[in-house]
Amino acid sequence: MKLDTRHMRYLTSEDWRVLTAVEMGSKNHEVVPTPLIAKIAGLRGGSGVHKSISSLAKVGLIAKVKNAKYDGYRLTYGGLDYLALNTYRKRNDVYSVGNQIGVGKESDIYVVADEKGLQRVLKIHRLGRISFRTVKANRDYLRNRSSGSWMYMSRLAALKEYAFMKVLNEHGFPVPTPLAQSRHTIVMSLIDAFPLRQIRKVPDPASLYADLISLILRLAKYGLIHGDFNEFNILILENQIPPDSEKQAVESEHPSGGTLTPIIIDFPQMVSIDHPDAEMYFDRDVTCIKRFFERRFHFISSESGPFLSDARKSVGKDNSKRLDVEVEASGFSRKMARELESYMKEMAVDGDRPSNSQAEEEGEGESDDGEDDDVPVSIEETEGSNIEVG
Ligand code: ADP
Ligand code: MG
Known part of the structure; x- marks a missing residue:
């Protein structure tokens, strides 16, 4: 939509x-x-x-x-x-709306700007836009809720994503900065980077692989599993080094003079390391990365794992906080998590995991979605209402 x-x-x-x-x-x-x-x-x-x-x-x-x-x-x-x-x-969080940069099954992503023209990202959750009207079995589910289910579930997804992004950001994880949340949407900082999916070549696959695995392990140490850790949800930031610092450029791992930093996005499927299916989620995240590195970069790690049983031993080490617990305390309750999860299961919302598609190496088809000639639409002149909406 x-x-x-x-x-x-x-x-x-x-x-x-x-x-x-x-x-x-x-x-x-x-x-x-x-x-x-x-x-x-x-x-x-x-x-x-x-x-x-x-x-x-x-x-x-x-x-x-x-x-x-x-x-x-x-x-x-x-x-x-x-x-x-x-x-x-x-609230001066968004002044104008620009190009759509992403469209998933369950969300739309736009570049927006604040009053000063600073670009941000608006993510609109759209759960149920496909399924509710077509799947009869879900009618009862819809009826059992007082509010329109699609609206409620999309709001839960936005609340969850915002809550996780916030604690991750506060604890130094490489994620966008969460800026605002309203209803079924969130506003976050724009990461000027491409998803790993669009990257054909990296100078040192082993080192990027190691970084990604250590991110999975660091999440686990803080009590979390991403649950949708794959090449679509990892943006690769190229840190450009200014041209005058030649020495650094020579030492850098990247020929263009930059280093590669993975930024993780897309959190509605995150689970606690204590989740009954934690092992399945953890293994799936690891497997996604392994499979992608093998197919795209022909890189196979000499080590097996990592495994959840080992990762569990690190929970709470080095003063790491339990972020799953912190998220609950922030207002995204266990009950809300369960409601969203059962919806996602029922609707077979499966993130953007590529495992079922064999479109892996198609290449050209995956554009970066942007239409650069779209003039941002200002919403500034809009007449506001003074009604407070809880
Ligand atoms: P979905 O739930 O639909 O998969 P994502 O959060 O993964 O939504 O976002 C979809 C795409 O939008 C990403 O693959 C990425 O290209 C882009 N995107 C999302 N958030 C950002 C951001 N903060 N900065 C830059 N690009 C983003
Ligand atoms: Mg995604």
């Missing part, structure tokens, strides 16, 4: 109130009755509400639900996107 910010600047403050009212109403109603929308929005007189409802519906931010027993509306992903962007705009 494309993020279309064109209509944002044309929404009146009443429209924002009504949109917010639909969001609040959806906490308890799958279809929010029109009178309830008016009540929550606190807009008397009627005609204003109806005008707003029809303008919001016209641009697809809410949708009229047919065949319902009563007249009502539901929030669309577009509407939720606008609410999140409006929150960021008010």
Whole structure:
């Protein structure tokens, strides 16, 4: 789904109130009755509400639900996107939205900028966009939740990702800096690097391999397993050394005068090292790296493992904190983790693990997705609403 910010600047403050009212109403109603929308929005007189409802519906931010027993509306992903962007705009986290740089099964990634033009990344979680409408078995699951499940689960994924990125960042792991979170989205720093997947050649595969394995081990030492550690979720940052420091360039491991630093992204599948399936996740992460290095760089490590049983012994060593515990304390509870996990299992959300695809060496098809001629769309002129949304 494309993020279309064109209509944002044309929404009146009443429209924002009504949109917010639909969001609040959806906490308890799958279809929010029109009178309830008016009540929550606190807009008397009627005609204003109806005008707003029809303008919001016209641009697809809410949708009229047919065949319902009563007249009502539901929030669309577009509407939720606008609410999140409006929150960021008010807090000066995001000023303009630029190119889409990634699209996964379950997320959309955009480059955005703050007021000063500093680029950041907006990740929009879109769980359920494919599955919910098609898989009948999931209807009951949806019905059992008070709020629209796709919305709730996408929010959980964003909360989880933000919570993990925050503790990892605070403990010196090479991850983007988490900057803001709202609803089903997060804002983080932009890493100016390509995913490992797009890298054809490295000067010293053994050393990069060792770095990646030691990252897996360091995560374990802090009580965590990434769960989706693969060439799509590792960005390779090339640290350029200024041309005048010739000596360093000569000593560097990289011919262009830089070193390679892996940055890890994509955390909705992270698990604690105490998870019942920890060993499966750990082995899978290790295997992904081994397989990729063998196929892409023809590098095979002479050592077997590492194995979880060994990694477990390092937990808590050298003053390492249990970050799985810290995340729980930060508000992403065990219950939320379980809900998200069972959803992901049920929907077979499987990250972007490449194991099932044999498209490994196709090469050309994988563009970097950017369309450089897109002019960033400013959301600055948007009329804000003053409603606090919890
Ligand atoms: P998904 O859950 O869809 O796999 P990811 O978080 O892995 O989402 O992001 C998808 C792609 O977007 C990545 O492979 C990477 O190319 C790009 N990307 C994501 N976050 C960043 C970032 N902070 N900086 C630069 N590129 C990013
Ligand atoms: Mg990914």
